Amino acid sequence: MSRAFCIPGILFLAFALILSFLTSISLPFLPALDITRTQFSSGVIETGQKGLTEVRFGVWAPCYYDEDGSRTCAKAGHGYKFGISNQEKTANVIIGSSWTQGLAVHPVATGATLIAFALSFSQHATVTLITSLTSFLAAFLTLIAFAIDIALFAYLKHQVNKLPNVNAKTSPGAGFWMTLVTFVLLLLAGCTVCFGRRQQRLAGATSYPTLSSEKKPFWARFRKN
Numbered sequence: 494m495s496r497a498f499c500i501p502g503i504l505f506l507a508f509a510l511i512l513s514f515l516t517s518i519s520l521p522f523l524p525a526l527d528i529t530r531t532q533f534s535s536g537v538i539e540t541g542q543k544g545l546t547e548v549r550f551g552v553w554a555p556c557y558y559d560e561d562g563s564r565t566c567a568k569a570g571h572g573y574k575f576g577i578s579n580q581e582k583t584a585n586v587i588i589g590s591s592w593t594q595g596l597a598v599h600p601v602a603t604g605a606t607l608i609a610f611a612l613s614f615s616q617h618a619t620v621t622l623i624t625s626l627t628s629f630l631a632a633f634l635t636l637i638a639f640a641i642d643i644a645l646f647a648y649l650k651h652q653v654n655k656l657p658n659v660n661a662k663t664s665p666g667a668g669f670w671m672t673l674v675t676f677v678l679l680l681l682a683g684c685t686v687c688f689g690r691r692q693q694r695l696a697g698a699t700s701y702p703t704l705s706s707e708k709k710p711f712w713a714r715f716r717k718n
Contacts, residue, residue: 520551604686
């Protein structure tokens with residue numbers, strides 16, 4: 494693959510891999526890299542606990558902040574659930590595991606990105622093709638993960654707004670936007686590698702010797718060498 498396309502393709506995949514890896518770790522290991530969060534100004538408690546000021550949802554666990562400013566994270570696991578009730582305990586909502594199980598697509602997309610990144614160092618034409626296809630596969634998986642993030646964000650916002658006498662603001666977290674950037678980088682990487690392979694094929698086609706187009710007279714065929 495042409496160096497003009499090789500280096501940018503590797504860089505796109507490297508940045509995408511870093512962002513995807515950090516997003517996959519998420520909560521409770523990296524509390525700042527949540528998928529979505531809700532901030533409460535008043536009138537809400539986590540089921541059976543103190544009053545909350547904020548709750549964050551990550552790939553593996555939720556974390557919440559109480560009125561004292563301390564952070565508590567649930568045990569890491571796949572497909573967790575989280576319950577919230579208003580201060581009077583007259584209503585409650587539960588973010589079920591069906592809305593968080595799909596977040597496990599994030600590490601799957603990270604694995605595909607890692608494979609594409611490892612293959613991107615090869616100059617072989619077949620491996621280059623596989624690299625491009627793997628990059629697009631990783632982009633597709635990342636798109637699925639981003640769609641799941643959007644669904645969780647929309648559902649959380651809808652459920653929290655159902656609680657009476659609760660002032661809440663739901664917004665996407667850092668992991669949400671990092672997933673979007675990762676998707677764009679993977680698309681750029683796949684296209685860059687694809688264009689580089691096409692240029693390599695065109696360069697190979699023009700490198701073969703061409704036949705002379707000069708026409709010889711008929712009697713030249715009977716001449717002795």
